[in-house]
Amino acid sequence: MKKRPVYSIFLGVLVFLIIFWSAAPLLWIFISSISERTELYSIPPHWIPENPTFEAYEKVLVTGESFRGGGGIAATELLRKGILNSLIVAISTTALVMFFAPLLGYAFSRLKFKGSQILFYIIIGIIALPAWPVLIGLFSVFSNLHLLDTKTGLVLLSFTFRLPFETWFMKGYFESVPSEIEDAARIDGCTRLQTLFKVSIQMVMPGLIAVSIVSFLHTWNMFAAPLVLTYTLKSKPLTVTMTEFIGQYFVHWDLMSAATMISIIPPLIIVIFFQKYIIQGLSAGAIK
Amino acid sequence: MKQRISTWLDNEQHLAYVILAPSLTLLLGFAYYPAFQSFKFSMLRYNLKMPNRIKFNGFDNYIYVLKDPVFIASVLRVLYFMVIATAGVMLISLAISLVLNQKFKGRGILRAIVIIPWALPPVVNGHLWKWIFNGDYGALNGLLLQLGIIDDYHFWLNNSFVALNLAVFLFVWRYAPFVTILFLGVLQSVPGQLYEAAKVDGAGVFRQFYYITMASLSRIGGIAVILTLIASFNVFDGIYALMEFSESTKTPMIYNYELTFEMGRFGRGSAMAYLVGFFLFFLTLIYIRTSFKKDKI
Numbered sequence: 001m002k003k004r005p006v007y008s009i010f011l012g013v014l015v016f017l018i019i020f021w022s023a024a025p026l027l028w029i030f031i032s033s034i035s036e037r038t039e040l041y042s043i044p045p046h047w048i049p050e051n052p053t054f055e056a057y058e059k060v061l062v063t064g065e066s067f068r069g070g071g072g073i074a075a076t077e078l079l080r081k082g083i084l085n086s087l088i089v090a091i092s093t094t095a096l097v098m099f100f101a102p103l104l105g106y107a108f109s110r111l112k113f114k115g116s117q118i119l120f121y122i123i124i125g126i127i128a129l130p131a132w133p134v135l136i137g138l139f140s141v142f143s144n145l146h147l148l149d150t151k152t153g154l155v156l157l158s159f160t161f162r163l164p165f166e167t168w169f170m171k172g173y174f175e176s177v178p179s180e181i182e183d184a185a186r187i188d189g190c191t192r193l194q195t196l197f198k199v200s201i202q203m204v205m206p207g208l209i210a211v212s213i214v215s216f217l218h219t220w221n222m223f224a225a226p227l228v229l230t231y232t233l234k235s236k237p238l239t240v241t242m243t244e245f246i247g248q249y250f251v252h253w254d255l256m257s258a259a260t261m262i263s264i265i266p267p268l269i270i271v272i273f274f275q276k277y278i279i280q281g282l283s284a285g286a287i288k
Numbered sequence: 289m290k291q292r293i294s295t296w297l298d299n300e301q302h303l304a305y306v307i308l309a310p311s312l313t314l315l316l317g318f319a320y321y322p323a324f325q326s327f328k329f330s331m332l333r334y335n336l337k338m339p340n341r342i343k344f345n346g347f348d349n350y351i352y353v354l355k356d357p358v359f360i361a362s363v364l365r366v367l368y369f370m371v372i373a374t375a376g377v378m379l380i381s382l383a384i385s386l387v388l389n390q391k392f393k394g395r396g397i398l399r400a401i402v403i404i405p406w407a408l409p410p411v412v413n414g415h416l417w418k419w420i421f422n423g424d425y426g427a428l429n430g431l432l433l434q435l436g437i438i439d440d441y442h443f444w445l446n447n448s449f450v451a452l453n454l455a456v457f458l459f460v461w462r463y464a465p466f467v468t469i470l471f472l473g474v475l476q477s478v479p480g481q482l483y484e485a486a487k488v489d490g491a492g493v494f495r496q497f498y499y500i501t502m503a504s505l506s507r508i509g510g511i512a513v514i515l516t517l518i519a520s521f522n523v524f525d526g527i528y529a530l531m532e533f534s535e536s537t538k539t540p541m542i543y544n545y546e547l548t549f550e551m552g553r554f555g556r557g558s559a560m561a562y563l564v565g566f567f568l569f570f571l572t573l574i575y576i577r578t579s580f581k582k583d584k585i
Contacts, residue, residue, distance in 0.1 A: 011387070011390060011392060014383075014387045015387065015392070015398060018384055018387060018398065018401075018402060019398070019401055021380075021461075022401050022402050022404055022405055022465070023401050023404065025416055025417065025420060025461075026404065026416075028420065028427050029416055029419070032419065040425065041424075041425050043425070043430065043433075043441070044429075044430030044431070044433050044434050045425060045427060045430045047430075100310070100311060103307045104307065104308070104311060106307070107303070107304045107307045107308060111300045111301075111303060111304040112300055113300055113301045113304035113305065114301065116304070119308060119312065122312070122315065123311070123312075123315060124576065126315060126319045126320070127572060127575075127576065128569050128572040128573055128576060129319055129320075129323055129565075129569075130522075130561070130564065130565035130568040130569060130572075131522060131524075131541075132326075132541070132544045132545070132548070132557070132560075132561035132564065132565065133322075133323045133326045133327070133558065133561040133562055133565045134319055134322045134323050134326070135322075136322075136325075136326040136329065136548055136554065136557060136558050136561055137321070137322025137323055137324065137325035137326035137327075137329070137558075138318060138322040140322075140325055140329075141317065141318065141321060141322050141325060156314060156318060157318055159314065160311075160314040160315060160318045160319055161319070163311055163314070163315060167311075191294055191297070191298045192297070192298050192300075192303055193294075193297060193298075193303070217407055220409065221407075221408070221409035221410060221411075222409075223409065223410065223411040223524075223525040223528075224524050224525060224528075224545070227545075228545075228549055239409050239411045239412065239525075242411075242412065242415070243411060243415070243528075243529060246415065253419050253422070253425065256415065256419060257419065260412055260415055260416055260419075263409060263412050264408050264409070264412060267404075267407040267408055267409070268404065268407070270407065271400055271403050271404055271407045272400055275396070275399060275400040275403065278403060278407070279399070279403070279469050279472075279473075282466060282469045282470070283469055283470055283472075283473035
């Protein structure tokens with residue numbers, strides 16, 4: 001089918017608008033982070049920096065220079081510890097998800113057991129629990145279990161609230177792949193667990209990757225829960241330390257932009273490389 | 289011994305319960321029990337700063353919250369927020385998904401770019417836009433000045449009505465990609481022959497759009513509206529980063545945090561959480577019913 005030129009031009013304009021809408025703010029933050037302060041603070045700002053520099057990154061991560069109202073190493077510590085904590089928490093949660101998601105999917109799709117319906121709804125049901133009633137109660141539960149201000153607490157919490165998504169998603173995924181090969185393995189004398197880990201897991205791998213990636217993003221991005229449940233650099237994730245970093249010291253916008261860039265690097269990398277899996281994870285079941 | 293364990297585990301029932309035990313324990317301990325715990329708090333006079341004056345006071349907290357003018361204002365504010373945000377998300381997502389549904393080179397890259405706002409931490413999203421809206425050096429001011437739309441720089445966030453709408457904008461920017469992906473999934477499953485057949489029957493572009501495109505989106509559209517309503521009610525991170533506890537964008541989520549954790553009013557905070565949660569719970573139940581029903585068919 002031949003396309004009319006009017007159509008192509010119209011489409012081109014729309015594509016440009018979509019790119020501008022989605023990417024322009026990020027591009028601006030990147031430009032801000034590599035601009036000299038004088039250029040950034042001119043009116044109107046220099047859209048393309050004349051002397052691009054990575055100094056802001058160095059100040060934010062290493063030297064802690066040019067923080068008004070104290071700062072120095074203390075300020076860089078906020079970011080460095082935040083990055084470390086966020087990575088540890090997000091990676092541990094993802095590891096837990098990778099281990100449990102196939103098990104849960106397998107149990108609800110392949111195994112017949114008493115109460116499976118009810119247990120499934122108990123897991124899915126936590127979607128309906130609103131955030132604050134849970135968080136307020138969690139504060140006291142965490143304080144009784146000595147989990148307040150620990151990375152372990154954050155990992156367990158994040159994992160718990162990913163359960164409905166992974167269970168629902170993996171159950172569906174298991175049901176979409178045929179079980180004949182598993183049955184054959186069973187006849188060959190494999191136990192159920194062996195079958196699961198040797199055979200089934202390979203067939204549901206794409207689904208498992210999708211679930212793991214969405215879990216990593218969610219954990220890396222979480223803010224309200226750690227804001228309530230952590231209070232020292234021992235466990236505060238980057239989202240929280242960054243917010244403090246802005247509130248505590250008067251931060252110049254070039255530094256602030258560098259910090260922002262650092263915090264969005266992992267999600268950006270993930271979107272670029274795992275786009276297909278994210279889309280799969282998002283569209284299936286349409287769970288937040 | 290090892291042999292015995294593995295035989296015991298190979299029983300369907302046993303294996304299922306062993307698999308589910310850790311997750312269910314976490315679920316009960318970290319989700320259901322805390323929710324019950326805060327229900328208990330909601331019936332207590334409980335100020336974190338005065339821990340030895342905890343006392344049962346029935347529904348006093350609920351009555352206090354329902355009479356609190358700050359709370360009432362925050363509810364009205366979030367209702368406005370939800371309506372505008374949902375309309376915005378639906379329109380933008382529909383437009384973007386229709387474009388992404390066309391066939392052209394670089395569509396995959398465009399799709400990745402479109403998802404980016406959704407993938408960023410929402411709180412960072414708030415910081416990012418705060419810099420763009422900045423009154424002294426912000427990019428928004430610079431751009432509008434160069435385009436000749438404004439004569440001098442404005443402090444956008446100081447005007448409470450503008451600030452509220454910018455908060456809505458932030459939400460739309462972040463959430464539209466998600467709904468776009470939902471729409472796109474459905475659009476791509478509509479067979480092309482449908483359009484061909486309609487053309488043969490003499491249906492114009494608009495009738496095709498209305499009877500095929502819109503009709504195919506109707507079910508997912510309903511789910512998306514409910515999801516967006518829930519999500520827009522729940523916004524916390526972005527608003528906190530953009531405006532903190534400022535009056536102009538104080539939604540129930542923000543006020544609930546302020547009351548509970550900034551002021552230490554655990555009893556009143558829990559009561560508010562329950563009042564708000566009750567409302568959200570029903571919205572979510574509608575979602576679960578519509579969305580998970582297809583599983584049964």
